[in-house]
Amino acid sequence: MVRRRVAHFTGRSIKASSKAHGLRLAMSMVDLTTLEGKDSPGKVRALCAKAAHPAGGSGPLKQPVPPVAAVCVYPTLVGVARQALQGTPVRVAAVATGFPSGQYPLDLRLKDVQDAVAAGAHEIDMVISRGRFLAGWHHDIAQEIRLTRQACGPAHLKIILETGELETLDNVRRASDLAIDAAMSVPGAAPLQDGEVFIKTSTGKVQPAATMPVTLVMLQAILDCHRRGGPRIGMKPAGGIRTARSALHNLVMVRETLGPDWLVPDLFRFGASALANDLLRQILKLERGTYAAAWDMAE
Numbered sequence: 001m002v003r004r005r006v007a008h009f010t011g012r013s014i015k016a017s018s019k020a021h022g023l024r025l026a027m028s029m030v031d032l033t034t035l036e037g038k039d040s041p042g043k044v045r046a047l048c049a050k051a052a053h054p055a056g057g058s059g060p061l062k063q064p065v066p067p068v069a070a071v072c073v074y075p076t077l078v079g080v081a082r083q084a085l086q087g088t089p090v091r092v093a094a095v096a097t098g099f100p101s102g103q104y105p106l107d108l109r110l111k112d113v114q115d116a117v118a119a120g121a122h123e124i125d126m127v128i129s130r131g132r133f134l135a136g137w138h139h140d141i142a143q144e145i146r147l148t149r150q151a152c153g154p155a156h157l158k159i160i161l162e163t164g165e166l167e168t169l170d171n172v173r174r175a176s177d178l179a180i181d182a183a184m185s186v187p188g189a190a191p192l193q194d195g196e197v198f199i200k201t202s203t204g205k206v207q208p209a210a211t212m213p214v215t216l217v218m219l220q221a222i223l224d225c226h227r228r229g230g231p232r233i234g235m236k237p238a239g240g241i242r243t244a245r246s247a248l249h250n251l252v253m254v255r256e257t258l259g260p261d262w263l264v265p266d267l268f269r270f271g272a273s274a275l276a277n278d279l280l281r282q283i284l285k286l287e288r289g290t291y292a293a294a295w296d297m298a299e
Helices: 003-008 016-028 040-054 074-086 108-120 131-132 138-152 169-183 210-226 244-257 275-288
Strands: 028-035 070-073 089-095 123-127 156-160 197-200 234-236 270-272
Touching: 003 028, 003 070, 003 244, 016 197, 016 244, 016 275, 028 040, 028 108, 040 070, 040 074, 040 197, 040 275, 070 074, 074 089, 108 123, 108 138, 131 138, 131 169, 131 234, 138 156, 156 169, 169 210, 197 210, 210 234, 210 244, 244 275, 270 275
Parallel strands: 028 070, 028 270, 070 089, 089 123, 123 156, 156 197, 197 234
Antiparallel strands: none
């Protein structure tokens, strides 16, 4: 049934005017990401320049292209990104908690979070321990999420399930419910507000990553939480979303599952490194009638 619903979403025809709006909306929802061993301060500064001005160097456009939502980097590069983005609306996100494996001792994972927040991260992308989840140690996973949210302080939290390692859609739903419930039940914490916590598909290091069936199951968990009186939990599909077409399909699915209230960067993000370029190519195609060459796009 999940796959049948996904096929329904991908079969939609989108008019040119709606497509132009959708492409810019998708750009505003991108977490522009670099998570490689060769990341350097210079590379992060270049990424931040692109994040703040995605269409820089493309010439005049009928409508401006918005900046992306955030730049996502390793904790050691948070300070560089924060300085480079000063004066822009782009937020700084940091992966933490022993990304991507989550197999480090808990005290080190929490220290990772605290260091990233102290360096200026607005958002923390944590990973759960998939081995413990698959072993049935759900109480341990819930406790890790609660402690991580406490360590975040004022920063928002995105909980990465790494769905490619969870094996079944049933497990994806169980992990989604577990993450949401744990984030909402932190002892002594103020009630969770809309958008303070996201659930996220993947690290981008494991395949398959952000497939539409997996994303739909997670969206349904978010919807059921909200129907029970809970806050609006955010959603972030990450890994494998490289084309504007795929991004638009995801936006259709979000609108028809959660409604238009979720079609804002505060509640929906794309974790991507290559998506921004294809979104820009499609925007330029609508305005000029021809595609920009791949080498005209900044890496």
